[in-house]
Structure formats: structure tokens, C-alpha cells
Amino acid sequence: MNPIKHVAIIMDGNGRWGIKNKGSRNSGHRAGLNTVETIIEECIEKKIQYLTLYTFSTENWKRPKKEIDFLFNLLQNFLKHKIENIIKKKIKLNFIGELNQLPSALKDLIKLSEKKTKKNQLIQVNIALNYGSKSELLRAIKLINKKKLIINEKNIDKNLFTNKITNPDILIRTGNTKRLSNFMLWQMAYTEIFFEKKLWPDFNKKDFRIILNSFKIIKRNFGSVK
Numbered sequence: 001m002n003p004i005k006h007v008a009i010i011m012d013g014n015g016r017w018g019i020k021n022k023g024s025r026n027s028g029h030r031a032g033l034n035t036v037e038t039i040i041e042e043c044i045e046k047k048i049q050y051l052t053l054y055t056f057s058t059e060n061w062k063r064p065k066k067e068i069d070f071l072f073n074l075l076q077n078f079l080k081h082k083i084e085n086i087i088k089k090k091i092k093l094n095f096i097g098e099l100n101q102l103p104s105a106l107k108d109l110i111k112l113s114e115k116k117t118k119k120n121q122l123i124q125v126n127i128a129l130n131y132g133s134k135s136e137l138l139r140a141i142k143l144i145n146k147k148k149l150i151i152n153e154k155n156i157d158k159n160l161f162t163n164k165i166t167n168p169d170i171l172i173r174t175g176n177t178k179r180l181s182n183f184m185l186w187q188m189a190y191t192e193i194f195f196e197k198k199l200w201p202d203f204n205k206k207d208f209r210i211i212l213n214s215f216k217i218i219k220r221n222f223g224s225v226k
């Protein structure tokens with residue numbers, strides 16, 4: 001049975017869900033938050049150490065300003081209202097991405113949330129925000145260059161936002177689309193990928209458990225022939 005240490009998720013389909021069910025894309029983003037809470041609970045239950053959630057990509061700036069503002073506000077309110085609960089539940093929050101380009105109120109809240117949950121150890125939830133794999137890799141190479149290190153796999157690993165986190169065992173993408181959209185390309189060289197038809201707000205505990213169970217029995221070769 002394969003152990004599961006790290007699950008990464010591309011939470012796609014909020015906009016379509018919102019249009020279909022409530023007439024606006026933004027209501028889908030709001031509904032998606034409930035699924036986030038459910039899946040965090042389930043990861044705790046299953047003793048998964050890392051959960052990484054793709055929340056906003058470096059390409060999502062192409063969206064209408066109104067939607068971007070809504071997304072950042074949603075996250076800000078979530079952090080404001082849920083932080084005490086997150087601390088109580090021993091969840092460690094860790095943000096990855098180009099955070100300096102975010103609105104300053106959100107940046108401050110991110111810093112505070114990381115500080116307040118720093119010592120928590122039950123699960124680490126990585127929020128990928130203004131994250132893009134290509135910009136992360138370029139940044140790593142520039143850092144290696146600046147530190148005058150040699151360019152090798154180890155040094156690239158060490159200079160990514162994910163430097164202290166094991167590579168994902170499982171990637172789930174909801175929303176019935178089969179692509180990676182610039183998410184953790186380096187880290188997912190050997191990740192098992194599950195494309196899910198359901199839109200993110202409809203994805204539930206049972207769907208998640210089915211994926212975890214099918215992962216457990218996959219023969220992972222990592223290039224060998226055992």
C-alpha cells in the first residue's frame with residue numbers, strides 16, 4: 001500500500017458551478033470554500049501531512065478585475081474569520097507564490113496567519129497564491145546564480161517555494177479538464193494524477209476517499225522494473 005504524505009489539488013470549476021447554480025461566477029468561488037474545509041478535515045482524518053491548494057495562478061491576472069478583487073476579498077475574510085479555528089485545529093498555514101505582488105492588506109494577513117500557525121503540526125496546508133511553476137523555476141535559477149551555487153537537482157529543489165515539502169504523491173484536478181495549468185511542474189515529475197469530472201463545489205468527502213483508495217494500490221515504478 002502506498003503511503004500518502006502530500007496531496008495537491010487544482011480546485012477548478014467554481015465559475016461554471018456559480019453560473020449554473022446561482023447565476024454568477026463569484027458565488028461559485030464562495031461555494032468552493034466549503035469544499036476546502038471538508039477536504040482539510042478529511043486530510044486530517046487520514047493523517048495526510050501536506051495539502052497544497054491551487055488558489056490563484058500567475059495567469060489568473062487575465063481575469064476581470066472584479067473577479068480578482070472578489071477572490072482576494074474572499075480569502076482575506078476567510079483568514080480573518082477562521083484563523084482562531086485554524087489555530088485551534090492545529091493546522092499550519094504556508095503560502096507559496098509571488099506574494100509581494102498581492103494587495104498589502106492581504107499580504108499582512110498572510111504573514112500574520114503564517115506566524116500564528118507556525119508551530120502547528122497536525123497538517124500543513126500550502127496555499128498556492130499568485131503561483132506559477134515557470135516563474136518559480138526561474139526564481140530558483142536566479143537565486144542559485146546569486147548564491148553562486150552549481151545548477152543541479154538538489155539546488156533547484158532547495159530554491160523552490162516548496163523546499164521543505166515532499167513532492168506530491170497525488171494531484172487531483174476537478175472541473176473536467178485534463179491539464180496542469182502551470183502548477184508544480186517540477187515537483188510533479190512522479191505524481192499520480194487524478195482528473196475529476198465534478199466541479200470543485202460539488203466534490204465531496206466520498207469522491208476524495210475513492211481517489212485515496214485507488215492511489216493506495218497503484219504500482220509506482222519511478223523508472224525501475226521491480
Ligand code: IPE
Nearest residue numbers: 011012013014015016017055
Ligand atoms: C478555479 O475555478 C478557481 C480559480 C481559478 C480562482 P474557476 O474560476 O477557474 O472556474 P471555471 O473553470 O471557470 O469553472
Ligand code: IPE
Nearest residue numbers: 010011012054055056057181
Ligand atoms: C487553474 O485553473 C488555476 C486554479 C485553480 C487556481 P484555471 O481555470 O485558471 O486554468 P485554465 O485557465 O483553465 O487552464
Ligand code: MG
Nearest residue numbers: 012013014175
Ligand atoms: Mg477554471
